[in-house]
Structures are given as C-alpha cells and as structure tokens.
Amino acid sequence: MLWGLLAAPLLVAAYIYVLRRRRKAALIVSDLALVKRGLGSRARWRRHLPPALLLVSFCLLVVASARPSAVVTLASEGGTIIMAMDVSGSMRAADVLPDRISASQAAAKDFVDHRAEKIRIGIVGFSGAAFLVQAPTTDTAALDTAIGGLRPQFTTAIGAAVVTSLQTIFPDVHVDMMLPGFGGQQFTSGASLNDVSAPKPAAPPPVQPGSYRSAAIVLMTDGRNTTGPDPIEAARVAANLGVRIFTIGFGTANGQMISFYGRSIRAMLDEPTLKAMATMTNGQYYHAQSAQELTKIYQLLTTKLQKETQETEISAFFVAAAALFCLAAGVLSLLWFF
Numbered sequence: 001m002l003w004g005l006l007a008a009p010l011l012v013a014a015y016i017y018v019l020r021r022r023r024k025a026a027l028i029v030s031d032l033a034l035v036k037r038g039l040g041s042r043a044r045w046r047r048h049l050p051p052a053l054l055l056v057s058f059c060l061l062v063v064a065s066a067r068p069s070a071v072v073t074l075a076s077e078g079g080t081i082i083m084a085m086d087v088s089g090s091m092r093a094a095d096v097l098p099d100r101i102s103a104s105q106a107a108a109k110d111f112v113d114h115r116a117e118k119i120r121i122g123i124v125g126f127s128g129a130a131f132l133v134q135a136p137t138t139d140t141a142a143l144d145t146a147i148g149g150l151r152p153q154f155t156t157a158i159g160a161a162v163v164t165s166l167q168t169i170f171p172d173v174h175v176d177m178m179l180p181g182f183g184g185q186q187f188t189s190g191a192s193l194n195d196v197s198a199p200k201p202a203a204p205p206p207v208q209p210g211s212y213r214s215a216a217i218v219l220m221t222d223g224r225n226t227t228g229p230d231p232i233e234a235a236r237v238a239a240n241l242g243v244r245i246f247t248i249g250f251g252t253a254n255g256q257m258i259s260f261y262g263r264s265i266r267a268m269l270d271e272p273t274l275k276a277m278a279t280m281t282n283g284q285y286y287h288a289q290s291a292q293e294l295t296k297i298y299q300l301l302t303t304k305l306q307k308e309t310q311e312t313e314i315s316a317f318f319v320a321a322a323a324l325f326c327l328a329a330g331v332l333s334l335l336w337f338f
Helices: 002-028 032-046 049-065 100-113 140-148 158-169 231-240 271-280 291-305 315-337
Strands: 069-075 079-086 119-126 130-137 215-221 244-250 256-260 263-267 285-288 307-313
Touching: 002 049, 049 315, 079 100, 079 130, 079 158, 100 140, 100 215, 100 244, 100 291, 119 140, 119 158, 130 140, 130 158, 158 215, 158 231, 215 271, 215 291, 231 244, 231 271, 244 271, 244 291, 271 285, 285 291
Parallel strands: 079 119, 079 215, 215 244, 244 285
Antiparallel strands: 069 307, 119 130, 256 263
8 A cells, every 4th residue: 555655756746737837827927026026935835835734644644544553552451460489498498588488478469469450360389389379360368368378398390380370371271281291181181091092182383472461470489490390391381372471589699508397408599490481481580689679570560561562553643644734734725825
C-alpha cells in the first residue's frame, strides 16, 4: 500500500500545472503587477496552504492503509506468576536477619500484597524435590498462609522447581517428556517401562523465548542445584515454551556455614547458572544480599510483570491525523477565500 505514496509527487505536479494555466489566463489583465500588489505576499502563501494540508492528509491515509504497528507497553489485565521459593537447609542461615527463610517469606508476602488484583500467583517450594504449595489464585490470604507455612528441608532441586512451575502453567503438557535424560511418560501416566507400544505425547513446537506473556516464573534461591534435573536444561524447556524466568540469588557474597540436623552446610550461590537461566528465557537475574534488597527486587518485579509489551496496530492514529489535516484545510479555505 505504501506504493500509493508515489502519487504525491504527481499530485504536486498537477497542482503546479493548474497554477501555470491560471497564470497564462491572467495575462489578459492589463496591469498584472497591480494585481500582485493587491494580493500581497501573505495572500500568495495562504492560497497554497490548504492544498498542502490536503496533500499531507492524503499521505497519512496511504500510510494508514498499510496498517502500521508499533511496540507499546500496556497495563496487564491478568496473568499468572509462579513464585518458586527455595526452602533448602541453607535458608536457615542468619547472615540475613533474622534468617534467610523469614526474610524471604516477608518479601514474598509483600510481593503478593502489592500485585494487581487480577494477577494470579502460585507458590512452588523446592528443596530435595519441588512441590506445588498453592495453586495459582487471587486469594491473598491463601497465598500468605502458603508462604508462611514453608519450612527448610534438605538439598536443593532448582531444575525440579522449574519443571513443577511449568507443569502448573501448562497442566496438559508432559513437561518432563521435554526434558532430555530425566523423567518420562511412565512417571506421569503409570505406563509400564516395557510397554513400547504406548503412544508418547507430542511436545508442543518451540516458540520464541519470552513470547508467552500470560505467565512467568520468579525463582528465588540461596544456593546451587544438588539434585534432580539440570537447571539449564529445565530453563531450555521454559524457553521453548516461551515462559520467562526471573531468577533471584539471595544471600551474602561469602555465604555462611550452618549446622542442620548434625550436617554442616555452606550456603553459596551459583550465580552463573542463575544468570544463564534468566538470559536464555529472556528474563533477568537479580542479586539480593539483605532483606531490604530482596523486598526492592520484588517491588521492581511487581511493576515489570504487570506491564505487557506487545505489537499493536496504530492505523487509527494516522487516520485521525489525516482527518485533522483535512479539516484544517477546509476551515482555512472557508476563512480565507469565502
């Protein structure tokens, strides 16, 4: 449709041709200089302004017919956020006062309390395994109860947390079947290991990372993966499904040695893995060394996740502008020449 803009120079040429024909016709007047002086310089440019405005209006309509679009940021009317929270033994560390688990719970409750009303939040806890503590809901009281009931356990399964979160977002998809070397249909359907005839569900085709805007995962951990599926492979599954993962590393840089049921645990972050997970899913990584920093990160995510960036057609703006230029041309013509 933009080829129609080539008509603009033709219209200008036609306008100049008409003006020249009128000028030749005016030569029959005995004193042309007297006529020009009577018109004045202001009158001469006034006669060209309405046609110029009409030309601009025509060009805007041609552009509108091409259905232009722009990437705009709009307030989200809903969606789902899965909060995957680390409840491994290292969360008992007191390098963050009063301790890591209490600080993370307080920050998570603040995140829940300040979200938009239509945003659903689900809670996934993970230690040696990942488990859905609260299905996605808008019930703030139920979410606060679920967060407050989290208790530290052994080991850390970051990859399993991602898989459980994805399974919550896509209940009809066999997420574990998309994870190479881990799980399988027999772990979800009860099929025999020797039953080769059982049909395997087809994985959905990969999409652009970060393109699924209806849900996101916010994963907070203070350590490194020690059991379960590889977090990078789990993040790759999330990327193929278009789900963004926002990772938060929690705790001081040097960590802390703690005793947990007779075992010594050193809480240390695996930042390279967390950064890689965020990058490949088009998310973002954050590091919080205190309860205040963690709260600020959750507040930042509250704003970030409640806005949707999408490509939107903006033809209406061009049509409106064309109408205004056309109206201005008509009004000026009436005021100046009638």
